[in-house]
Amino acid sequence: MRGMIGVLGGMGPLATADFMGKVIALTPAERDQDHVPLIVHSVPQVPDRSASILEGTESPLPAMLQGLRRLLDTGAECIAVPCNSAHYWYDDLAGESTVPVLHIVDAVGGALARRGVGDGPVGLLATAGAVFGGIYQARLGKHGYECVVPEDRDQEDLVTHGIGLVKAGRLEDARAPLEAAADKLRQQGVRMVVLGCTEIPLVLNDGNNYLDSTEALAERCVEWYSDRVRRPE
Amino acid sequence: MRGMIGVLGGMGPLATADFMGKVIALTPAERDQDHVPLIVHSVPQVPDRSASILEGTESPLPAMLQGLRRLLDTGAECIAVPCNSAHYWYDDLAGESTVPVLHIVDAVGGALARRGVGDGPVGLLATAGAVFGGIYQARLGKHGYECVVPEDRDQEDLVTHGIGLVKAGRLEDARAPLEAAADKLRQQGVRMVVLGCTEIPLVLNDGNNYLDSTEALAERCVEWYSDRVRRPE
Structure with a gap:
C-alpha cells in the first residue's frame, strides 16, 4: 500500500x-x-x-x-x-x-517552531530513562532549544510516579503529580513544557500549555x- | 508473539x-x-x-x-x-x-447473554449494507435473538446519514439522528439496541441503553x- x-x-x-x-x-x-x-x-x-x-x-x-x-x-x-x-x-x-x-524529537522541534515558540529554554517531562539517557537534550539543541528537566527528586516523586499511574490505567490519579512537575518547570522560566513521554498527554491535554510529543x-x-x-x- | x-x-x-x-x-x-x-x-x-x-x-x-x-x-x-x-x-x-x-455477531450474542438480555427481540442500528445483507439476522437468531431493524426511510434518513457524519468526523451532529433511530426501535418493544456498526458507539456510548458491537x-x-x-x- x-x-x-x-x-x-x-x-x-x-x-x-x-x-x-x-x-x-x-x-x-x-x-x-x-x-x-x-x-x-x-x-x-x-x-x-x-x-x-x-x-x-x-x-x-x-x-x-x-x-x-x-x-x-x-x-x-x-x-x-x-x-x-x-x-x-x-x-x-x-x-x-x-x-x-x-x-520523535525532530517532530517536537518542528512542532515547537510551528506553534511560534522561538529559541530558548523549554521544559521536559519524560521518563527517567529518557531524561537521563539524554534523548531530547542534544537533538532538541540542534533545533535551537535548551531542555530544562525536573530536579532528581521531582523526577522520581512526581513524573515517574505519574507515568506509572497512567500505565496502570489510573489516569485521574496521575494528573496532580504531573501538573505539579510542570508548574515547577514553569517557575524556572521555560517557554513551553514538552510532554516527552507518550503516556503523559493522556492526562495533560491542554494544547496551549503543553507540547504533546505524540x-x-x-x-x-x-x-x-x-x-x-x-x-x- | x-x-x-x-x-x-x-x-x-x-x-x-x-x-x-x-x-x-x-x-x-x-x-x-x-x-x-x-x-x-x-x-x-x-x-x-x-x-x-x-x-x-x-x-x-x-x-x-x-x-x-x-x-x-x-x-x-x-x-x-x-x-x-x-x-x-x-x-x-x-x-x-x-x-x-x-x-463480531457471535461476540454480540455472547455479550447480550452476559448482560442478562434473554431471548427475544433486539433492535439493530447498522449500515444499510449490514441490514440488507442480513449479517446479523440469521446469526443472531442462532443465539436466540430476533432482530428488529429500522424502516427503510429511517434507515436512510437517520442511520445511514448519522454514520456518514461520524465518518466525516462530525460526531456531535451525528448524535440526534442516531438517537432518534434507536428511540423508534425501542417503541417497538426491543429489549436492547445493538450498535451493529463500529462507527455508532463513537457517538452513542451509554452502556445501559446500547450493546456496543465494538x-x-x-x-x-x-x-x-x-x-x-x-x-x-
Missing part, C-alpha cells in the same frame, strides 16, 4: 491507540479512504525501556527489532515509534530499517504521507 | 482506534507487558462495504484479503475485524485464514487471549 506507515507501538498500548487517534484527527478527510494507511505493531511484551537505560536490565532492542522487521515485511514505507524512551535505541532501529524512521509525531506522519502520495512513483 | 491477535481494521480508522482502546480498557493489567499483543492493519483504502453489498460497486474483498495475508505473515494467531459490514465476506475471509477469525468484539478478544496464554504450547 503506497505510503503505508509502520507504527512500532505497544510502549505502552494506550499511548499507541492515542497516537492513532491523533493521526486520524489531524488528517484532512471526508471519508475512510482519505486517511493515512497504518500498520500498527502494538505488542507490549517489550522489556521496560526506562529500567534498561537506568539500571541495565534486559534490553528492549531485540523485541523492538523483531517488531520493526515484521512491519518492514508488510511493506511499510516509513516507520514511526510513538514512545520517546524507545528513541534511546533510535540509531540501532534506523540502522536496521530499509525505510526512513521518523525521530501529537507532534502524528503531525509529522500526516505531513510525510501527504508528501508521499503527491510524489510520482 | 504468543497469542498475537491480528486486527483487520481501517473500516473506518476511528472505529479501529476505538476498538484498540476498548481491548486495552477491558484487559486486567498493571503494566504494559500484561496487555494483549495486537498487530493492527488500519489501511482504509478499501472500497466501501455498504455500497458494494447494496449497489454491486467494487468489492472490498481483494483489499481485505491482502490485509488478512499481511496479518497472517506477521504471525497473528487469531483475527478480529472491527467492522460489521465487512462480515458480509466472513466466509471468504475465514476460508482464506489459517487461524480462527472471530465473528466492545463485544473487544471482550471476545480479551477472552481469547486469556485462554490462549493459559493453554500449554
Whole structure:
C-alpha cells in the first residue's frame, strides 16, 4: 500500500491507540479512504525501556527489532515509534530499517517552531530513562532549544510516579503529580513544557500549555504521507 | 508473539482506534507487558462495504484479503475485524485464514447473554449494507435473538446519514439522528439496541441503553487471549 506507515507501538498500548487517534484527527478527510494507511505493531511484551537505560536490565532492542522487521515485511514505507524512551535505541532501529524512521524529537522541534515558540529554554517531562539517557537534550539543541528537566527528586516523586499511574490505567490519579512537575518547570522560566513521554498527554491535554510529543509525531506522519502520495512513483 | 491477535481494521480508522482502546480498557493489567499483543492493519483504502453489498460497486474483498495475508505473515494467531459490514465476506475471509477469525455477531450474542438480555427481540442500528445483507439476522437468531431493524426511510434518513457524519468526523451532529433511530426501535418493544456498526458507539456510548458491537468484539478478544496464554504450547 503506497505510503503505508509502520507504527512500532505497544510502549505502552494506550499511548499507541492515542497516537492513532491523533493521526486520524489531524488528517484532512471526508471519508475512510482519505486517511493515512497504518500498520500498527502494538505488542507490549517489550522489556521496560526506562529500567534498561537506568539500571541495565534486559534490553528492549531485540523485541523492538523483531517488531520493526515484521512491519518492514508488510511493506511499510516509513516507520514511526510513538514512545520517546524507545528513541534511546533510535540509531540501532534506523540502522536496521530499509525505510526512513521518523525521530520523535525532530517532530517536537518542528512542532515547537510551528506553534511560534522561538529559541530558548523549554521544559521536559519524560521518563527517567529518557531524561537521563539524554534523548531530547542534544537533538532538541540542534533545533535551537535548551531542555530544562525536573530536579532528581521531582523526577522520581512526581513524573515517574505519574507515568506509572497512567500505565496502570489510573489516569485521574496521575494528573496532580504531573501538573505539579510542570508548574515547577514553569517557575524556572521555560517557554513551553514538552510532554516527552507518550503516556503523559493522556492526562495533560491542554494544547496551549503543553507540547504533546505524540501529537507532534502524528503531525509529522500526516505531513510525510501527504508528501508521499503527491510524489510520482 | 504468543497469542498475537491480528486486527483487520481501517473500516473506518476511528472505529479501529476505538476498538484498540476498548481491548486495552477491558484487559486486567498493571503494566504494559500484561496487555494483549495486537498487530493492527488500519489501511482504509478499501472500497466501501455498504455500497458494494447494496449497489454491486467494487468489492472490498481483494483489499481485505491482502490485509488478512499481511496479518497472517506477521504471525497473528487469531483475527478480529472491527467492522460489521465487512462480515458480509466472513466466509471468504475465514476460508482464506489459517487461524480462527472471530465473528463480531457471535461476540454480540455472547455479550447480550452476559448482560442478562434473554431471548427475544433486539433492535439493530447498522449500515444499510449490514441490514440488507442480513449479517446479523440469521446469526443472531442462532443465539436466540430476533432482530428488529429500522424502516427503510429511517434507515436512510437517520442511520445511514448519522454514520456518514461520524465518518466525516462530525460526531456531535451525528448524535440526534442516531438517537432518534434507536428511540423508534425501542417503541417497538426491543429489549436492547445493538450498535451493529463500529462507527455508532463513537457517538452513542451509554452502556445501559446500547450493546456496543465494538466492545463485544473487544471482550471476545480479551477472552481469547486469556485462554490462549493459559493453554500449554
